[in-house]
Amino acid sequence: MDESSDPEFSGGVEVKERVVNKKFIAAALGNWLEWYDFGVYAALADLLGQHFFPDHDASVQVMQSFLAFAAGYISRPVGGILIGIIGDRLGRKCALWTSILLMMFPTFFIGCLPTYQTAGWLSTILLVILRLLQGIAIGGEYVSALVFSMEHAPGQNKTISGALMSVSVAVGTFSGFGVVVLMRHALSAEAMASIGWRICFWLGLVVGIVGIFLRRQVADPREFIDAQQAGQLSQPIWAALWTHFPDVLLMIGVEAITPVTWYQNFIWIQQVYEGTLTSAPPMPGGAELNTFMQLAPSLFMVGIAACRSDFNFLTSVRRGMALLAALAVPAYLLFDLRVFWAAFLSQSFLAIGGGLIAWGNPYLMHSSFPVDIRVMAMGISYNLSAALLGGPTPYICSQLVVHFGVLSASIWLLFIASLSYTCVCLLLRRQGRQVAANSDGLQSVIPRRIGNAA
Template identity: 35%
Template sequence: MDDHKKNKERSRFSFRKKPKQTLQKDDITIVDAEVAKKAVVATSLGNAMEWFDFGIYSYLAATLGKVFFPAMSGPMQLVYSFGTFAVAFIARPIGGVLFGILGDRLGRKKILAITLIMMSFATLSIGLIPSYASIGSWGTALLLIARLVQGFSTGGEYSGAMTFIAESTPDKKRGFMASGLEVGTLIGYIAGSGIVTLLTFILGEEKMLEWGWRIPFLIAAPIGLVGFYLRSRLEETPAFEAMEKAKEAENDQVSFKDILIYHWKPIVVGMFVVFFYLVVNYMVLSYMPSHLSTVLGYGETKGLLLILIVMLIMVPIVLLMGYFGDRIGAKRVIQIGLIGLALLSVPSFLLIGSGNTWLVFLGLLILAVFSSFFQGTMPSLLPSLFFTEVRNGALAISYNISASLFGGTTPLLVAWLIKVTSNRMVPAYYLIFASIIGIVIVTYFVKDTSGKPLRGSPPAVAEKHEIKDILEEPEESLWWTEEKKELDQKIEKSEED
């Protein structure tokens, strides 16, 4: 039996209402390197599936507008197409709450397998929907239903994936390994956008409009099956199993109501963090292809190719930011990214609107680099905001409500504001606004826990020799104890009242 399994079986770390003040050797989890790598690969593939869908939908937004909203004018077709994109985010909080709480009760890996199958099925369905020309508004209605199913499943997907990776990796390598989740995002987006770009080049815009747009959606089924196979073979996270052993002794379950009452502060903080993160993410990855083609008049293939190259460059930068997050702190990396984005958003969009291919590429690259600061650090920072017993559910609530209000609506809002104001710099101003909000929230309300155990979790190390150092200074690993005491006092007082 390997060290990973031994530690999971013998872990007696207490999650009771009176947290332990000392650590025992058996409390510390030694994370098997191969198990951690499998967790990163399997969860990242599911995230790639999610963003494969986002990629093909964003890159086909103009085409889908013509297929399902032919009565609208060019710019309004784009608004309606992104409106359908945003509809999925209506169902996202519902799915997030349901799958998040189930993940805290039934286990992380079971829920991740379910959400992946649902998502791949819904994406496949879009490729089979008859056009508006064939069945009229029924085609549009079926598209909306498929997007709602996608949103419902995605609600439990990303927050569950972040939780799983954060709980399956050593504390000192959490940032770097969790950044692999966003590498999955980019690979999925690159695959989706690359297929659309290639098909557009081979088939031409006329055949793409006629039938070629369906091909990327049909590819979702085999990708989903591969992801389901990998996820079904994962082991449950050590933190979750340790928590379950404690719950067996106490017969204690945290309800949805308890999450909202006692954990509302980190949920609100998380929502603001997710706000600026997703505004930047969706602006760069989801909105920019259509901005180049519809607003600035670039050829579709040319604009798609530029962003595809930029995303390829982002992959090593995301990993590098995850590495730096482990070394200097994720909080500091994020602050640097926000300041840079606030200062350079306007210059970047001036370059993008210049008409010169090299300057357009430079402007896109600047935005992408700063987006990488967040993508490399958020998968490790966001799960750290919450205690283990509510992590999946609380993170799902926080992430998906913010994603629904601000993330998925970013392309729609920006497209509409440009239409109303006729000002092509609106995206830059929105990025600056989001960055300023982010600087305030991260600086004053987020504690940097890089390299430390997650809230409510025992330490997780990569090597046995690290255990000695932890036992010599246990207070470093139990940094969250006072915070847990305050929380428990509130719960006890509320129960007495």
């Protein structure tokens, strides 16, 4: 059965309106919560360093705080596997339920933790444990939500659906940073250090409750149900995954640019603006600029959706990677000037590269794996790249800046952009794929080997 014959997708409703429905919102709210927490944690890195890490050097405290930030990535591959198995065998809806429950409670309890001053190292250990639990949830949340929303979307609209799910990531991070900025302006420094930072984490519970309510009311995608009824899910999942293992390895490299770009250029860069890693004074307006610029890639993607909804996703991904590689050094030369206009230009150009990647990357992942292993294969690829390369990015960049200056951080971005570009070319060559238009006019990747197998 094709989704186009489902009553939900029939009628005269415009394609773009169908995407923004209850199912998409239910999936996106979990992403919002995930990235809201990450935005809050990164924006509060200085206070968390003071409360949970006993060092008198502010720059060392920030780096230790980012190490705890990276701890959440260690367990992400575990979550990708466990929730991936749930999603590929028990259903996409079941995976979404599991991930949001595992995410909302650790986020709330971080706001309840005692500080190092009152509980010693126990507070630090508890923070790391909660970050590990969050990592398990996050390991399945984004991919499960992505697969769920794209499988529900009509064929000609899957690229837009995947891109809009990436927008929910940006909105969540923006919300996290925005809440922290508003709290810092509304409260005194003493109040922010005592209770304000806790409130920022507690607010995530509200979104989690709304997300659970909405996810109760949605069903599994027709594509998954048809595969289940046809017996496609009866093959042992590890045997099915092994067939596509080389694709998974290459996809790890392809995915690396996504978390590195986001964390380096729109989260970690906040520390450069604040001057916590160097002896330079804070850049006026830096916190407000960085908070606003986190929406820039999303605004760019929305512009593509409005003007060129048929924009080739492969062209988008490769151009974005090439642009980031070309702009890495010039962007950080501008950052090093520590003036508002230079920082604005730098983040604007980097946002274009990130937006191009975020537009096409979800559908590239989705189209690379079959329905019976899609959640797990995408989860392993996405989360291993995040754990091995994305999570350590704030710490690596902090070390580079402390020892060699702001410009040295560009080396990491240039390396990852080049790696991802190479891997996407190797992935397409290995699979023998070509860009073609299907019967609906969708620009998609069609395996040549399918025709041979038929």
